[in-house]
Amino acid sequence: MDFNAAEEEEFGFSRNYFLAKETGSSGKKSARKLSDINVVDEQELREASAKIEPKHQNDVADLINSYKSLYPKWVFDLR
Numbered sequence: 001m002d003f004n005a006a007e008e009e010e011f012g013f014s015r016n017y018f019l020a021k022e023t024g025s026s027g028k029k030s031a032r033k034l035s036d037i038n039v040v041d042e043q044e045l046r047e048a049s050a051k052i053e054p055k056h057q058n059d060v061a062d063l064i065n066s067y068k069s070l071y072p073k074w075v076f077d078l079r
Helices: 003-023 042-050 057-078
Strands: none
Touching: none
16 A cells, blocks of 8 residues: 555545544533532642552652663663
8 A cells, every 4th residue: 555545545534533423423422511520629639638648669669760770771772
């Protein structure tokens, strides 16, 4: 398949996709609105987040150390 044929196929797919969306094959609409979201006070959010206990601290530290030690290799491979 040459470049023009691939481009035409892609155009045809996107055209069909948007035509299907316009016809509204799925008449289902969401009833949710932005106004339905309960806004939490910032101070309350900070207090709640302060109570969260960190998990897997050792595993996270090991991963970060691994990333730091492998960074020069990644740079070399990507260049």
